[in-house]
Amino acid sequence: MSLLKEIVRRAGYLGRRSQFDRELDDEVQFHIETRAEELQREGVPPAEALQRARREFGPRARMSEDTRSAWQFQWIEDFWRDLSYAERAFRKSPGFTAAAVLSLGIGVGANCVMFSIVDGTLLRPPRVPRPNEVVALVSTALDSNTTAVSYPDYAAVRDRSQSFEGLTAFIEVSTGFAARPGAVPLVKNGKAVTADFFDVLGSRPELGRSFLPEEDKVPGQDLVAVLSHQCWQEQFGADPAALGKQARINGIDFTIAGVMPARFADVDDDLMDDNACFFVPLQAATRLAGSMDLIENRGQRSLTVFGRLRPGVPMGRARAEVATIAGTLEKEYPETNRNRSMIVRTLIQFRSGGAAGITAGAIAMTIAALVLLIACANVAGLLTSRAPARAQEIAMRLAIGAGRPRLIRQLLTESLLLAAGGAVVGVAVGYIPIALAQHLATTVLPADPTPLPFDVDLRVLVFSVGLALASVILFGLLPAFRATRADLNSVMKSGGASAPPRGLLARLFRGRNVLVTGQVAISLLLLTTTTMLYAGVYKGFVTSIRNPGFQVDRLLAIDFEPSNVHHKDARAEQFFRDLVERLYRTKGVRAAAVVYQDVATIRPDSPLAHDDVKTAGVWTGEGFFDTLGIPILEGRGFQTADLHGPASVAVVNDVLAKHYWPGQNAIGKQIRLSTGQWVNVIGVAQIKAYMAFGTPPMDTIFLPYGRPKQRDIRLLVRSAADPRALIDPIRAVVRDLDPDQVVPEAMPFQAMFDAWIKGALLGLNTLGAMGVLGLVLALVGLYGLLAYEVSSRTREIGIRMALGARSGAVVRMVLQQGIALAVCGVGAGVALNWGLVKVLLAILGSGGSGGGGAPKPPEPNGGNQISFQAGSDTFGPHGFTILVIAVFIVTILAAWLPARRAARVDPNVALRAE
């Protein structure tokens, strides 16, 4: 307690330094003058009295300092002094400071970007209490990519398992939402959730209540809704009286029971997830969808399931239990659950989509770490080169009595200042790509502004600053320790320079040389990796977006989700037929078609097909190939007659035709569908893959439009002029056909693709920048080392030249070292690459399932498919050789510049200056 009071008293001094000094002066003045008066009274003459009084008082400077130090926090004073000393020293050598801060900044910046992406999409825990207890339940199958769970399976796990404190299932719905019955409905996203959703996530509504357990028992009975805070603000003006009122969702009236707080964020921060505007009970969603399939159909898997582990239950036990239950279900319901199991995943695993996402994150962070490593080597090298000059100063301070800890503290303070500069530059550098990405995401597609989940937030800032600090301490303190251990005598005598070792080999293995060699090697590895990724993504994804196989201009797409299609089944089918027909009669419409995609399991009648295969399936109407401008190579597209009655015809793409009937005419061949029906091939379309980007050509079958099972339906419209001009006419047609049908946002294809390309290029360029920056940093390191060598050997060079050496010999001498470094560096880099690149190819080329060589084509996923591949065909040994040669040349160039400087040394100047 007394210590605290003392600290408080001392703190009072901090702001009043100058006042304190003045008062002390006054006090001492008073003391001396009073003594002088006393002496005068004893008869001493005034001038002498004053002199004697002053002498008696003693040395004032020392006294003032002692008095002041009674009040100061010693360590603050020391720190402040060290800081201003360091700042002055850095200001005196601006080149050094700039090089160090920029190098560090680039390294930290790279990590800032990567971490912010990885953290935002994978690592950041959701804003729920005890997030590490929350797990996801997904279903797995040997023959399908679907991970969603069906309701009966979910209920089985919920009822039979002991490991969970709570298990909740939900599905996203996109609906027409009207804040008041009778208002024009807008398209809003919501979530249909089981009653315990909010309990499992640990969040309570800020207004009203959440769902009661009884409200989620009977399908379609309890029509209550809970609003999100944002929706409540936007649609209801944050009016507390909104509770109890009715909102009309998909034409059905729901009573508003509660409002969630603003900070309640959903747990599955999916990149594609739009924030839900409202929550309704899962059983009520059957009314929205107009079918009981959601609840009753065990084979329909569309629910996401989250649970909270019971305290004390390890993941392993939960997994085992769930696997057992799934095994039982497989036996009980073989038609729907054959080859299906369920598994419990952590949130990170869930968000990353399994191994692929985590691998991608790891690769990203490794790339950034490599850049930082190179940058730190630069900083270490720079600090080491300063060491001899500082050694004198340090030796002197040690000699006059400064303790080693004190000196180390000062060097540490310098490192801190450097780290602070590096952190600021790093965050600034890292912010640029993130800001650009956010801007892109929210402005390019104004109809669908989805802010990206990553940003430079507090976690990223703390990470960046911590990284800068750690780097400087690790790489800056080591030279500092060495400096304080200096042998004082020899340092003072030799003026700071240490004797250069003899022989090329000994010189080669000196610390800084190893550093630069490492830098070159790592930068080669970095360049290889980034180039490989760049080439892979560019050749695959970007190129295929630029050539999607159909005409993109003047094309409009409107996506109807099952939950916002008003009529169901037969009426829906009729609605879309009527819609297309009416659109053809609308002014400005060239062509229109309705299409949905799924995975089609077929068996072509061909000796090459031994079993059922999965292909990409596209169900569509007669206007499809015209609307998209897909050329028909042989036969014809669909006609109206084909669309009535059960499907009996199909169109295949040229890939499939060549695959199963090579060298033959595919027209007239037969294919068996999963329904058991056989269809005739009536046409071959020229398209490598429909809406699948970054993948190799895929077998695709086109079938006549039938009754879609809970899949997104896309309306495609080709306009004569600007597609945006058609949006209102299309809405008018829809409203005319069905006033209760809400029309989702329309997207011009061109704009969408442009956005995707811009986004991909932004990512690629950031990646490429890292590779290039790594090389630049390494070159700066090499140049710095050689320039330093030249300047420290100026005397020696001067002597050589005075003794008759020609400038060419001098250049050769310096270049020798540079070439040696380049060779060693590139050699080490090639060796590094040899092993690692093989590993990298294996990981990237086949999506994590192992195997080298050419990548396997990915499974069709029945929709827009985006894959990233980087197989050996995108960047093989040729590319690698070119890269090696390029790096070698550039390294030699960086070595040549200081060599030239060496040649220009004037022996007179060199020998005179000391």
Place this chain on the structure above:
Amino acid sequence: MGKKPPANPELLPGTLYLLILRTLRSGPLHGYAIAKRIKDASEQGLDIEDGSLYPSLNRMLVKGWLAAEWGISENNRKARFYRLTPEGRKQLAREADVFDRLVLAIQRVMRTA
């Protein structure tokens, strides 16, 4: 820094605090008066260097044993007056006690053979 050869015995370290506390027991004084009174009271036996007075006074201020405020001296000048705080009085009692026992112990040792 050299010290002038002590004409008078040097103070045992820490006893300056004791002397200052005792001197201020009867009332507040300014710095010069404290020094003068110690010299006079010890009948010139103790000659403290004025330069060590003010650091000690300030240290005692930091520790909370003294409090200071500006006032007018007897010769009509502005001077800073120091006085004992209740905590200072307690400290005086503590230190006086310790000092007495120390002196007693030393005396006992000196009296033995």
